[in-house]
């Protein structure tokens with residue numbers, strides 16, 4: 541099987557993030573099925589080090605599609621560049637990271653091959669040129685069969701990490717990596733692309749500074765209760781769960797590129813745990829790495845139950861495998877604006893804050909007085925979540941009586 545992983549360089553704060561999901565999915569297939577993996581990287585010269593890193597992880601070769609200002613390329617231009625280059629290549633499967641899903645879908649359309657997005661798992665099946673695919677949606681998984689050649693846009697998967705190894709590093713620095721000028725490809729094909737200009741207009745006014753309390757635990761718990769009462773979160777709020785139970789079977793909503801005959805729908809598996817939409821919750825009890833373990837989320841679940849809310853988390857908890865990605869708040873997760881956001885053991889990185897700063901009332905618990913979450917909190921409690929959360933549960937249970 542010949543796999544091509546297409547990567548587009550995305551530069552933030554002068555740094556290129558290494559998008560690994562596509563490479564890891566391809567390497568997983570290679571490990572189990574002796575595939576040959578090539579990486580086509582659309583970016584500037586600085587992308588070369590990531591191509592070498594991908595080879596050191598196990599990719600067989602790489603090509604740099606060189607363009608000096610990759611950020612100025614819009615979706616359609618990227619798809620044009622990829623498809624024009626890929627047309628000349630032999631391949632069975634194209635893989636893109638889900639972060640460039642639109643580029644992937646458009647590339648598949650241009651190449652006239654079927655595409656499936658939100659791919660969580662890929663397995664070749666005995667039938668030649670056929671793959672079994674598991675797609676992940678918010679509340680369910682969907683299983684499909686797809687004929688190759690095809691394009692798959694893959695989601696990051698836990699427990700699928702590949703690392704550079706000594707043989708890989710030796711190979712990465714000994715082989716010649718071809719550099720293809722994108723301008724040349726476009727010139728040869730007579731294609732013109734339009735550059736996009738970007739302006740940052742997302743700066744928001746900062747919130748007023750909250751009170752930061754360093755007091756005995758009982759006083760801190762009282763301060764939380766007072767604020768909850770003041771904001772009608774206690775007493776005035778129904779303690780029954782505000783979230784809807786959506787257990788009915790869902791119909792598929794795919795992103796096939798009009799080549800359905802090459803995709804066979806198999807089944808839908810409703811995922812009960814994922815069946816909660818945190819964006820609908822008016823009260824969110826959210827945990828971060830400071831909780832220390834998945835077990836500690838039980839305390840958050842108890843508090844959420846007592847307040848009639850939902851549990852959410854930071855990305856650190858998803859990456860640690862403590863919580864499912866459906867519960868992640870932030871830039872690459874969900875944006876929420878509940879009446880109460882109780883942040884427990886969350887530092888307040890801007891990627892997290894982006895997803896919750898619109899909350900009406902923010903209460904945070906963190907043992908570090910300098911944690912940035914305090915800057916946007918209405919009430920900040922400096923303390924250990926392991927001490928405060930059980931006491932808060934007791935106080936809420938007492939209040940309910």
Ligand SMILES: Cc1cc2nc3c(=O)[nH]c(=O)nc-3n(C[C@H](O)[C@H](O)[C@H](O)COP(=O)(O)OP(=O)(O)OC[C@H]3O[C@@H](n4cnc5c(N)ncnc54)[C@H](O)[C@@H]3O)c2cc1C
Nearest residue numbers: 828829830854855856870871872873885887892907924925
């Ligand atoms: C492209 C990109 C997208 C991202 N998208 C998101 C996103 O959508 N959502 C998101 O959350 N992050 C996102 N991140 C990651 C983000 O930058 C942070 O790494 C992440 O938010 C940190 O999570 P955290 O606050 O749980 O962990 P940490 O930053 O490690 O903070 C843990 C906090 O817990 C406190 N703590 C430790 N022990 C205790 C204790 N016993 N009691 C009380 N407090 C304690 C510590 O003082 C610390 O402040 C993204 C990053 C990138 C690069």
